[in-house]
Amino acid sequence: MVLWAFSPFQQGNGVNKQHKVLIANRGEIAVRIIQACRKLGLDFVCVHTAEDACSGHVALARELGGEKSLYRISSYHDANELLSVADESAATAVHPGYGFFAEDFRFARRVTERSRPLVFLGPSWRVIRDLGDKINTKRLARSLGVPTVPGSDRPVYDELEAEKIARSLFDFQMQQGIARPLVLVKASAGGGGMGIEEVYDIDMFRQVYRRIRNYAMRQFKDEGVLIEQRVKDFNHLEVQVLSDRSGRRPVHFGTRNCSIQSTGRQKRLEVAPGFDPSSIRYDFDAKALLDEIVMHSLNMARKVGYDSVGTWEWIVTRDGHPFLMEVNTRIQVENGVSAAISRVKGREVDLIAEQIRTGLGEPLGYTQEDITFHGVGVEYRIIAEDPDNGFSPWVGDIDRFSWEEHDWCRVHTHVPPVSAEAPYTIPTEFDPNLALAIIWGRDLAEVSANGLAFLETLRLEGHDGKGEPLKSNVEFLKKKTERILRF
Numbered sequence: 001m002v003l004w005a006f007s008p009f010q011q012g013n014g015v016n017k018q019h020k021v022l023i024a025n026r027g028e029i030a031v032r033i034i035q036a037c038r039k040l041g042l043d044f045v046c047v048h049t050a051e052d053a054c055s056g057h058v059a060l061a062r063e064l065g066g067e068k069s070l071y072r073i074s075s076y077h078d079a080n081e082l083l084s085v086a087d088e089s090a091a092t093a094v095h096p097g098y099g100f101f102a103e104d105f106r107f108a109r110r111v112t113e114r115s116r117p118l119v120f121l122g123p124s125w126r127v128i129r130d131l132g133d134k135i136n137t138k139r140l141a142r143s144l145g146v147p148t149v150p151g152s153d154r155p156v157y158d159e160l161e162a163e164k165i166a167r168s169l170f171d172f173q174m175q176q177g178i179a180r181p182l183v184l185v186k187a188s189a190g191g192g193g194m195g196i197e198e199v200y201d202i203d204m205f206r207q208v209y210r211r212i213r214n215y216a217m218r219q220f221k222d223e224g225v226l227i228e229q230r231v232k233d234f235n236h237l238e239v240q241v242l243s244d245r246s247g248r249r250p251v252h253f254g255t256r257n258c259s260i261q262s263t264g265r266q267k268r269l270e271v272a273p274g275f276d277p278s279s280i281r282y283d284f285d286a287k288a289l290l291d292e293i294v295m296h297s298l299n300m301a302r303k304v305g306y307d308s309v310g311t312w313e314w315i316v317t318r319d320g321h322p323f324l325m326e327v328n329t330r331i332q333v334e335n336g337v338s339a340a341i342s343r344v345k346g347r348e349v350d351l352i353a354e355q356i357r358t359g360l361g362e363p364l365g366y367t368q369e370d371i372t373f374h375g376v377g378v379e380y381r382i383i384a385e386d387p388d389n390g391f392s393p394w395v396g397d398i399d400r401f402s403w404e405e406h407d408w409c410r411v412h413t414h415v416p417p418v419s420a421e422a423p424y425t426i427p428t429e430f431d432p433n434l435a436l437a438i439i440w441g442r443d444l445a446e447v448s449a450n451g452l453a454f455l456e457t458l459r460l461e462g463h464d465g466k467g468e469p470l471k472s473n474v475e476f477l478k479k480k481t482e483r484i485l486r487f
Helices: 027-040 056-065 079-089 105-113 125-132 134-143 159-175 202-220 286-304 335-340 351-359 444-457 474-481
Strands: 020-023 043-048 070-072 093-095 183-187 196-199 225-229 234-242 251-261 267-272 309-317 322-328 342-344 371-373 376-383 397-402 409-413 433-441 459-463
Touching: 020 027, 020 079, 027 043, 027 056, 027 351, 027 409, 027 433, 043 056, 043 079, 056 070, 070 079, 079 105, 093 351, 105 125, 125 134, 125 286, 134 225, 134 286, 134 322, 159 183, 159 202, 159 225, 183 202, 196 202, 202 225, 234 286, 234 351, 251 286, 251 335, 251 371, 267 335, 267 474, 286 309, 286 322, 309 351, 335 342, 335 351, 335 376, 335 409, 335 433, 376 444, 376 474, 397 433, 433 444, 444 474
Parallel strands: 020 043, 020 093, 043 070
Antiparallel strands: 183 196, 183 225, 234 251, 234 309, 251 267, 267 376, 309 322, 342 371, 376 433, 397 459, 409 433
């Protein structure tokens, strides 16, 4: 089977073509939202800051929508400015992408309840509020019999109470024979690896607790802290869920493994499906485990009336015990690798387009029985960073960025065509993410070979202000390709 040989699945005929989508984001995700709007026959409007004037999402918006589709703003974080653009451009819906306002229930509520209401192309604000809180999610999960990491199931604001919980977790681990117990201190309102520290020594707990509490207040305006047992030697798995506005018919697009990360717990390589028992031997029944976490994820989605794209994040121990970590109420960076192995009624699926059309009120139009899975997908996050120096960001100009075209490969990027005469300067205001490469193969061996072939022929060159050459994570990705889906 050849990846992407099918015509794309595109329900879309019932979408009201009078809608215009404000894309409240930048870079690669803005490019893909533009493309999804075009597939659905929808008008769009884009925003950009001065630093992003040369970004590919700006060029594509100008090409497909003309100057009327572009508005310059001072910040992607300014809700007032974004909504002013929505009013001036007569937009009827807002797509937040990921990051920025994607999981801000207050923004989603404001968008939908203002005097000129807009459609928020994400879950309803109540769902974002309820699932965005780790504590609330943990309580809901436990009420449904979903396994969660041992620890507190409500925000802890009192230092003495927090220390008591931590001591009980240290004692519990010692009883289990864990030689070096470990506790996580987490901001309950955080996400994406933010606001988390490890504590190996109970005598250091109070100091760490105070630091995380203060960080949580600064970043999330909520001092709530979650105390959990640190589960070591695990894989990070995710379940991709989608539902229409009814919230009654959630389906899944399989699992993915996101265990290859930077030292700061930021994902760098994702694989779908989450395990491959056909070619790797695990110390547990991998198929049964994948079925279990999918079942739990869908049960939770039905319980809360989930009504958009979302991701249920899990950790799985070496002996096959799953624990729900959190729910991400947004489209994720790695949505494309799940789409790569999925077919709806035999055709390719675009999860961003599905999020938009169902968000605008169109029924899902298919059931789980219509979704099939084929092959293995890998997503590489190509980033200007130095893995040998703590994955520190690299700043400078890109002079060359090219790759060989294959029917098993897609590259999503906001980096425009470049040359030594016309380089692209990476904006220092944002993370130096350059592209996503999504690779497909009929099995794990083939996708690994295809991935290495792509990385070997990738040409990424540039220089900083001192003339030093560009640093990237390409070699890191090559090394990690040999370890995908293994503990």
